[in-house]
Amino acid sequence: MKPRRQGAEALQQPDPANLPAPTVSPASPPASFNVALGIVLAAILLHAVHLATVKDDPPPPGTDRALCIDPNRATWTELAVVPGLGPVRALTIVRHRQSLVAASSSVAFRNVSALDPVAGVGPATIEDVRRYLRFTDDGSARSTEADGP
Structure with a gap:
């Protein structure tokens, strides 16, 4: 066996006073x-559910005339855009x-109720x-080639 070396060459234990302080990470927030x-998350979730289930109120009568189609004259492509x-x-x-x-x-159709006999309506x-x-x-109900696909 070799004899142990003494002095500067010997392994020295670090001085605890010279070691950096340990860092403490919080386990969880308060x-x-x-x-x-x-x-906050519950409020956001409830708001999202509310927005997903709320229907827009129909516009007052006479204000939404941009889409007003006569089913006696319209082609099937024109009627298809009706919500x-x-x-x-x-x-x-x-x-x-x-x-x-x-x-x-x-x-064919004098009023909206006349659509009731149509299959699917x-x-x-x-x-x-x-x-x-x-x-x-x-x-003067219109019947054109555009009426079919």
Whole structure:
């Protein structure tokens, strides 16, 4: 065995007074912070749910005339932009109109309730589309090649 070396070459233990102070990381924020954060997150969540479920009120009568379509004259593509109809119902309305006009040579739809016999159109749809439709009584329902896909 080798003898142990003494002096400067010997391993020295560090002096605890010269060591840097240990850093302490907090385990968790204070409880009051967690409570406040929970309240804020709950409020944000409730607000998001509220915004997702609120329907816009319909505009007052006479103010929303930008989209006002006559189902006796409109093509299926024009009817398809009416909120609540879409392309399938619009095409069904046009085909129903064509069959009524061919059978009677008169206006197919005199009012919004006349849409009720159309397949896929019921009371809920009629209420949804009522404000977007206008009806003429001139007996000139249009039937063009644009009426079909």
